[in-house]
Amino acid sequence: MDKTTIMGIVIDPRNTHAVDVQNILTRHGCIIKTRLGLHETSDGSCSHKGTILLQLCGSNEEIGILEKDLLKIDDIKVNKMEI
Template identity: 55%
Template sequence: METTIMAITIDPRTAHAPQVQTVLTKHGCIITTRLGLHETSEKSCSERGLILLHINSESNEVEQLENELTEIEGVNVKSMTL
């Protein structure tokens, strides 16, 4: 097993977040920690979202997750293995 940190950007967040959520739920058993971030203020809520994942899994499972996420329009993925 490897430890992977994955960063996912979603833009526009409100349009593509449901598809991203479906993929993350499908692969939920390999995700140890998930942190979702987006900028907010009294007057606006950012359309660019950022999700950070801590994953413990074999590299082929991480690759499958990354491939499914990048198939979604507006989603970019970067990851590093520790």
């Protein structure tokens, strides 16, 4: 059975780092099978904290490079699990 790698990314403040994170995800797009972005919103306000969940299909080396690139950005937290 193949493993599935899920990566969680927390961006805080989201509005400051969203473009940098997007650029990294675009560069590594070939190993991203599914992407889900979450943030709190309500009338008149939008959360500064964002969460992205990724289902990855790359090698351990490719996933490690993605994680390393994301962690170069201040205020980014990354966690991953294999199922």
